[in-house]
Amino acid sequence: QVRLVESGGGLVQNGGSLRLSCAASASGTIFSINAMGWYRQAPGKQRELVAEISSGGSTNYVDSVKGRFTISRDNAKNTVYLQMNSLKPEDTAVYYCNAAIRKTVVDGTRLYWGQGTQVTVSS
Numbered sequence: 358q359v360r361l362v363e364s365g366g367g368l369v370q371n372g373g374s375l376r377l378s379c380a381a382s383a384s385g386t387i388f389s390i391n392a393m394g395w396y397r398q399a400p401g402k403q404r405e406l407v408a409e410i411s412s413g414g415s416t417n418y419v420d421s422v423k424g425r426f427t428i429s430r431d432n433a434k435n436t437v438y439l440q441m442n443s444l445k446p447e448d449t450a451v452y453y454c455n456a457a458i459r460k461t462v463v464d465g466t467r468l469y470w471g472q473g474t475q476v477t478v479s480s
Contacts, residue, residue, distance in 0.1 A: 358383060358384055358460055359381060359382070359383045359387070359460055359467075359469050360381070360382050360383070360469075361379055361380070361381050361451070361454055361455070361456060361469050361470060361471035361472075362379065362380050362382065362472075363378065363379045363452070363454050363470065363471040363472065363473065363474040364377070364378050364379075364474065365377040365378050365440060365474065366452060366474030366475045366476045367475075367476070367477070368477045368478075368479065369444055369476075369477070369478055369479070370478070370479050370480050371407055371444065371445060371446060371479065372443055372444065372445075373444050374440070374441060374442045374443075374444065375441045375444065375476060375480070376438060376439070376440050376441070377395065377438065377439040377441070377452055377454070377458075377474060377476075378436060378438050378477050379395075379436065379438075379454030380434065380435060380436045380439045380469050381435040381436070381456055381458060381469070382435070383460060385460075385461075387435060387458060387459075387460060388459045388460060388461050388462050388464070389412075389458070389459045389466075390412065390432070390435060390456050390457065390458050390459075391411070391412050391456075391457040391458075391459070391466060392409055392410065392411050392412065392456070392457050393409070393430055393437040393454065393455070393456045393457075394407075394408060394409035394410065394428075394437075394455050394456075395407040395408050395409075395428060395437070395439045395452055395453070395454055395455075396408060396448035396452070396453045396454075396455065397420070397448075397449040397451065397452045397453070397476075398450055398451050398453070398473075399447075399449060399451075402450075404453070405419060406419055406466065407419055407422055407426065407439070407452070408422065408426055408427075408428035408439060409428065410428045410429065410430050410437065414430070414434075414461065416428055420448075420449075420458065422441075425442050425443045425444075426439060426440065426441050426442070427439070427440040428440075429444075437454055439452070439454075441476070444476075444478045445478060445480060446478045446479070446480045447478075448476060449476060449477050449478050450461075450475075450476060451473040451474065451475050451476075452473065452474050452475075452476050453470055453471055453472075453473045453474075454470070454471040455468055455469060455470045455471070456468070456469050457469075
């Protein structure tokens with residue numbers, strides 16, 4: 358069983374910062390983790406990709422967060438981070454992490470999702 362556990366959400370003022378974390382864990386060791394990413398879903402809107410990072414460290418961001426958000430990962434800890442600076446009210450959403458994980462050498466790669474963490478930016 359693989360789990361992604363997110364933390365770091367909360368309430369922040371316009372222009373503030375938050376750092377989200379998402380740690381992958383399993384019974385036993387995880388063989389490999391490929392791409393990891395952060396998505397968000399605001400009320401009444403579709404879930405959208407915010408940022409993603411490959412196993413080699415290549416990154417991709419949605420235009421609306423470029424220059425403000427930074428995605429990073431610690432492969433030794435099976436953890437992905439999202440540093441969010443200069444937050445705006447329109448960043449308010451539930452943020453979800455995902456990861457493409459191969460649990461054992463005989464398993465295929467599956468996409469797993471975290472439970473979501475609320476980020477609220479007040480104006």
